[in-house]
Amino acid sequence: xSQISDLVASKLRDIPDFPKPGVLFKDFTPLxxxxxxxxxxxxDIAGRYAGHVDVIVGIExxxxxxxxxxxxxLGLGMVPVRKAGKLPGETLKESYxxxxxxxxxxxxxxxxxxxxxxxxxxxxxxxxxxxxxxxLLVERAGAKVAxxxxxxxxxxxxxxxxxxxxxxxxxxxx
Numbered sequence: 001x002s003q004i005s006d007l008v009a010s011k012l013r014d015i016p017d018f019p020k021p022g023v024l025f026k027d028f029t030p031l032x033x034x035x036x037x038x039x040x041x042x043x044d045i046a047g048r049y050a051g052h053v054d055v056i057v058g059i060e061x062x063x064x065x066x067x068x069x070x071x072x073x074l075g076l077g078m079v080p081v082r083k084a085g086k087l088p089g090e091t092l093k094e095s096y097x098x099x100x101x102x103x104x105x106x107x108x109x110x111x112x113x114x115x116x117x118x119x120x121x122x123x124x125x126x127x128x129x130x131x132x133x134x135x136l137l138v139e140r141a142g143a144k145v146a147x148x149x150x151x152x153x154x155x156x157x158x159x160x161x162x163x164x165x166x167x168x169x170x171x172x173x174x
Contacts, residue, residue, distance in 0.1 A: 153168075
């Protein structure tokens with residue numbers, strides 16, 4: 001493992017039976033509560049994409065935290081992708097499957113300049129539904145997904161397969 005993946009692993013905590021019995025939840029909050037660890041994580045991500053992306057997308061809700069910090073570090077803007085009904089302007093919508101039912105996310109129609117290179121950031125890649133829907137929104141809005149960056153990938157759920165040929169980087173895969 002690399003130094004940054006070791007740091008991430010040391011700051012995650014397991015919460016058994018959340019959000020339902022039988023699920024072992026990987027809690028990300030100790031990582032973001034540790035200022036030096038958060039700074040190191042943000043610098044690591046920003047260093048990978050400096051000069052290669054034009055704007056950051058943060059996926060609701062924990063992707064907002066990292067997305068804003070990485071955007072700040074790179075001197076770029078951040079576009080939020082939110083749950084349906086949370087953005088005030090005209091939006092594009094994309095539905096995706098959840099374990100029980102579907103959900104919908106949105107982005108403003110004018111969020112991107114044509115052809116902008118977008119870095120999509122989220123905390124966890126699990127089944128890939130949210131990341132795939134976000135990538136489709138970015139592309140429908142006229143931008144290009146340069147990469148998808150996650151802190152933690154639950155590899156056994158094979159979410160990466162849903163992201164086609166889009167570059168994906170996970171700092172830690174379990």
